[in-house]
Amino acid sequence: MNLDSKIPEGPLSEKWSSHKFNMKLVNPSNRRKYSVIVVGSGLAGGSAAASLAEQGYNVSCFCYQDSPRRAHSIAAQGGINASKNYQNDGDSVYRLFYDTVKGGDYRAREANVYRLSEVSSDIIDQCAANGVPFAREYGGLLANRSFGGAQVSRTFYARGQTGQQLLLGAYSALSKQIGLGKVKMFNRHEMLDLVKVDGHAKGIIVRNMATGELTRHASDAVVLATGGYGNVFFLSTNAQGCNVTAAYRAHKRGAGMANPCYTQIHPTCIPVHGDKQSKLTLMSESLRNDGRIWTPKDAEVAAKIRKGETDPNSVAEDDRDYFLERKYPSFGNLAPRDISSRAAKEACDEGRGVASTGLGVFLDFRDAIKRDGQNTIKERYGNLFDMYQCITGDNPYETPMMIFPAVHYTMGGLWVDYNLESTIPGMFVGGEANFSDHGANRLGASALMQGLSDGYFVLPYTVGNYLGKQGVADAGKVTTEHPAFAEAEANVKARTDKLLSIGGTESPRSFHKRLGHIIWEQCGMARSKEGLEGAIKDLQALRKEFWTNLRVVGDADGINPELERAGRVADFIEFGELMCRDALMREESCGGHFRVEHQTEDGEALRDDENFAFAGVWEYKGDDIEPQLHKESLIYENVELATRSYK
Amino acid sequence: MEKTMDLTLKVWRQKSANSTGTFETYGVKDVSEGSSFLEMLDTLSEDLVEKGKEPVAFDHDCREGICGSCSMTINGIPHGPEKATTACQLHMRHFHDGQTITIEPWRAKPFPVIKDLVVDRSPFDRIIQSGGFITSRAGSAVDANAIPISKATADYAMDAAACIGCGACVAACPNASAMLFTGAKVSHMNSLPQGKAEKDRRTLAMVATMDGEGFGGCTNVGECEAACPKSISLDMIAHLNRDYATAQIKNFFKPVA
Known part of the structure; x- marks a missing residue:
């Protein structure tokens, strides 16, 4: 597996400009001869499809939702970072770069992160021009806030719906191109296989989820922007349809999968309420600016709160453990996501958790309301408090909120080089689906930035470069008549038929829940060698059971949510095993990956830069053959590796 | 412990765009009041699958009120009785034990039904x-x-x-x-x-x-x-x-x- 990162020569700050100059261009009148497939219509996919079409390429875009406007980028709340330094508070391209590399616990590629930081300003300009109604000051200039513990105010936002507004901006640009006929949009279609011809990605096989029809689509290049794999945990903040299938199918066709064990657990989600729950809801991290996180010091008091015998407000100050303030006095309740999540888990493991399940901690606004008055708190967080009350039925102005960590984002993904090209030539990967920019932990308000950076400002150049290199004589040469398409289609059909014909007794949802349980327990916030080895065995057994005892009702000829879920769960089970292998291989703790064997005396993550400063890239070898590990060394020429400390 | 309820559901079932639909009546038991409306429908789906029947098809995705996928009329009101609330954010505590709930797709000529509660x-x-x-x-x-x-x-x-x-x-x-x-x-x-x-x-x-x-x-x-x-x-x-x-x-x- 060739892991040449293709990082351009030269100083960090000149790499992207010199690379843009050195890239091959395609003559504007020749661009219409090429076609590009974009899978996914979120921030990365939507903006890439629109931008490539603006340049003149023929684009086909696919999404599983009934409209490209519904991609899960829409659910991001907080904001988008950019190194504009509009607040004159010391921000710069270099600082955003530095913060991102450090926040990622030194497991991201320097050159990619620098480029991300460099184009971040252009993203804000582009979105404002697109009509994104960013928050403004009275003077008409853009407003900023500090977010996720950053020491500068670099986050742009549109109320609590930044993701929605950015996505609708990309969707409107995409819609314009659809209206012009430059993008052909396929709603309610899911990609079920990648087609390779002579080693290059030349098309995909999709299923029309409304009619059940399988169709072949050929192109000169393929872009996957299919999001993250958080739903491997069953319960996550992801949308119900988010899945790993497109990425995993590409992995099976030869694309390296990098760092799958890097998953982010977000500390401020609403706790689980029962076994019928389908998803977890995130409460914006901004709540931690004023809320104080605590549990009772005494497990017995916690037990009484769980049973409803004790009112949390009646717990005396001395009997409360504000554990983040105690353990991390300088950052307190604003400690980074991975650290806060683990601390909450520890408190619950000690039997001090609240909520009916014992898996919850308090986020208490009592002191903030006393200090600033209820009106001020309402102005700041009114919509979030309403949302909390809508879901839980509790009034957070009177009773402390309860929160618990939940899976929120996945940093790992398909390996890509500096051009965002995977190990399969001609297949590019953007957004959360790639592994590129966040290392082992993502900072708040950086996901939107990366999706739009990839889609608006990176892929339109690098895909063009690839097409230019292929030469115009080859444009559109591969058609769906090529035998590789027939082979891939037959492969998809056989699998669908198999899923429908097992005739067992257990539903796809039930398997999904069992999968999620294994992954959450053994490959969640704390991982151990023993646990991971057990999980791999359990997942192999689960896979066997799945393929012998699955029951999928209905048929393949139309909308069939059971069949859709079955196909996704099948891939998630295999992918979960890969995650565990990756976590087992990585004998260190870094970012979202915490191995209990590798911690300091006071329980902090212990990185091993000497042996693990690499991206772990897995090559698929066959269904029952162990995948092969490849390593891309991470070389830090600009940033000095240091221990993250938030004490 | 959370309260639970038993409900009677009258749900629009329609095989495809070209077929004629009809209301089917189902019972669901032990629905927790903390569940969302769509989680209640998940429970119904699992019950139906258990019996080898096809679950009710409905559009849904983010389940946090922002993607706009969910689209069902509940007791005659699009997204149900709560003001400014999508069906996915509607919680069962707004219903009571023994209640009958009617669920149908958007009814509008430009939005033809494709299947059950799913419209175009x-x-x-x-x-x-x-x-x-x-x-x-x-x-x-x-x-x-x-x-x-x-x-x-x-x-x-x-x-x-x-x-x-x-x-x-x-x-x-x-x-x-x-x-x-x-x-x-x-x-x-x-x-x-x-x-x-x-x-x-x-x-x-x-x-x-x-x-x-x-x-x-x-x-x-x-x-x-x-x-x-x-x-x-x-x-x-x-x-x-x-x-x-x-x-x-x-x-x-x-x-x-």
Whole structure:
């Protein structure tokens, strides 16, 4: 597996400009001869499809939702970072770069992160021009806030719906191109296989989820922007349809999968309420600016709160453990996501958790309301408090909120080089689906930035470069008549038929829940060698059971949510095993990956830069053959590796 | 412990776009009051699968009230009885033990039923494709602070842009009008300085597409605003009418597109 990162020569700050100059261009009148497939219509996919079409390429875009406007980028709340330094508070391209590399616990590629930081300003300009109604000051200039513990105010936002507004901006640009006929949009279609011809990605096989029809689509290049794999945990903040299938199918066709064990657990989600729950809801991290996180010091008091015998407000100050303030006095309740999540888990493991399940901690606004008055708190967080009350039925102005960590984002993904090209030539990967920019932990308000950076400002150049290199004589040469398409289609059909014909007794949802349980327990916030080895065995057994005892009702000829879920769960089970292998291989703790064997005396993550400063890239070898590990060394020429400390 | 309830559901079942649908009655037991409405439907689905029957198909995705996928009329009201709440954010504590709940798809001619509770809302996409954008090629933008926008304007644009495109307004309207949806997008873009250049063209094109898709006209009933999970105001329809009248007059003297 060739892991040449293709990082351009030269100083960090000149790499992207010199690379843009050195890239091959395609003559504007020749661009219409090429076609590009974009899978996914979120921030990365939507903006890439629109931008490539603006340049003149023929684009086909696919999404599983009934409209490209519904991609899960829409659910991001907080904001988008950019190194504009509009607040004159010391921000710069270099600082955003530095913060991102450090926040990622030194497991991201320097050159990619620098480029991300460099184009971040252009993203804000582009979105404002697109009509994104960013928050403004009275003077008409853009407003900023500090977010996720950053020491500068670099986050742009549109109320609590930044993701929605950015996505609708990309969707409107995409819609314009659809209206012009430059993008052909396929709603309610899911990609079920990648087609390779002579080693290059030349098309995909999709299923029309409304009619059940399988169709072949050929192109000169393929872009996957299919999001993250958080739903491997069953319960996550992801949308119900988010899945790993497109990425995993590409992995099976030869694309390296990098760092799958890097998953982010977000500390401020609403706790689980029962076994019928389908998803977890995130409460914006901004709540931690004023809320104080605590549990009772005494497990017995916690037990009484769980049973409803004790009112949390009646717990005396001395009997409360504000554990983040105690353990991390300088950052307190604003400690980074991975650290806060683990601390909450520890408190619950000690039997001090609240909520009916014992898996919850308090986020208490009592002191903030006393200090600033209820009106001020309402102005700041009114919509979030309403949302909390809508879901839980509790009034957070009177009773402390309860929160618990939940899976929120996945940093790992398909390996890509500096051009965002995977190990399969001609297949590019953007957004959360790639592994590129966040290392082992993502900072708040950086996901939107990366999706739009990839889609608006990176892929339109690098895909063009690839097409230019292929030469115009080859444009559109591969058609769906090529035998590789027939082979891939037959492969998809056989699998669908198999899923429908097992005739067992257990539903796809039930398997999904069992999968999620294994992954959450053994490959969640704390991982151990023993646990991971057990999980791999359990997942192999689960896979066997799945393929012998699955029951999928209905048929393949139309909308069939059971069949859709079955196909996704099948891939998630295999992918979960890969995650565990990756976590087992990585004998260190870094970012979202915490191995209990590798911690300091006071329980902090212990990185091993000497042996693990690499991206772990897995090559698929066959269904029952162990995948092969490849390593891309991470070389830090600009940033000095240091221990993250938030004490 | 959370309270649970037993319910009777009357659910619209329809095999495909071309078949005739009918209400089927099902019972669901032990629904916890903390569950969302869609989780209650998940429970029904699992029960049906258990019996080897096909579960109820319905659109849903984010389950946090922002993607606009969920689209069902609950006891006669799009998204159900709670104000400013999508079906996915509607919780079962608003229902009571022993209640009968009727669930049906959006009922509007431009949104044909594809299966059970799933309808085809692609006319909304086509309205946007005809003009619901501000043309700015990637790479062509000026500095975001080069064009100041007053806070009031930005807030107004945001109020309009909060639309999630779910289609409840159409389902609630006796005329199946899409004026609130179209008005929200027109108001959002026409109010911003960046959107002025294409204002007249946009307004005429979007209204023409809206009419062409078979949506009815607005007769100021106001059901759309009441059903809207994002509380989009009727003012957006007034804004659309105003901009449409201006654009038509201008177009009469000198074509705007």
